[in-house]
Amino acid sequence: MKITTIRGDMCNVHIIISNIVVIVDAGASLNKILEETGNEKIDVIFLTHAHYDHFAYLNDYIEKFKDVKVYMTRQAFEKLDNPILTVAKLFGVNNLNKINQSCVNFVEDGTTIDELENKNCFISLKGHTDCSCGLIIEDNLFCGDALFEDGFGRYDLPTSDFNETSKTLQKLKNLKGINTCYAGHGNSFEFSKRFNFN
Numbered sequence: 001m002k003i004t005t006i007r008g009d010m011c012n013v014h015i016i017i018s019n020i021v022v023i024v025d026a027g028a029s030l031n032k033i034l035e036e037t038g039n040e041k042i043d044v045i046f047l048t049h050a051h052y053d054h055f056a057y058l059n060d061y062i063e064k065f066k067d068v069k070v071y072m073t074r075q076a077f078e079k080l081d082n083p084i085l086t087v088a089k090l091f092g093v094n095n096l097n098k099i100n101q102s103c104v105n106f107v108e109d110g111t112t113i114d115e116l117e118n119k120n121c122f123i124s125l126k127g128h129t130d131c132s133c134g135l136i137i138e139d140n141l142f143c144g145d146a147l148f149e150d151g152f153g154r155y156d157l158p159t160s161d162f163n164e165t166s167k168t169l170q171k172l173k174n175l176k177g178i179n180t181c182y183a184g185h186g187n188s189f190e191f192s193k194r195f196n197f198n
């Protein structure tokens with residue numbers, strides 16, 4: 001398994017190449033993705049949450065990779081066409097179309113990508129939004145905006161909830177077996193050091 005991070009103009013996009021190709025979030029232009037992957041087919045796109053900076057290029061990817069499966073929570077899917085809940089308005093975007101549901105697979109805590117041969121599991125990480133979700137693949141955590149190298153996601157946005165953020169941070173602190181954390185913005189970091197408060 002090989003993991004590469006593209007610094008997109010909107011957010012980090014993580015590309016996991018194993019028996020299938022999985023990409024996390026859609027905040028880098030399709031050209032940037034193709035530069036990195038060559039002609040490799042993308043099998044799965046995982047959307048960590050429905051903030052515009054994380055799905056800005058999703059339709060381009062879906063159009064290019066015809067049979068791609070898109071994984072996200074049901075709550076994320078339901079707000080994709082809402083410029084306020086997705087904070088698209090903050091990026092000057094006032095009109096959004098919902099993507100075709102036929103390629104969408106809904107995930108919740110414990111759901112897995114069965115086609116991926118590596119041990120994997122989705123993990124609910126609410127707080128930054130009510131739709132925030134992470135993906136664990138072996139000892140790697142792709143956490144979206146739930147956790148950063150030097151902080152955690154804002155909790156003053158639509159559907160944010162500080163109590164949920166606190167619960168999520170506690171949940172992460174108790175999570176065993178994670179080595180590296182790949183965030184939606186900024187650097188990836190060593191997970192155990194992130195919670196070393198001593």
Ligand SMILES: [Zn+2]
Nearest residue numbers: 049051128145
């Ligand atoms: Zn966000």
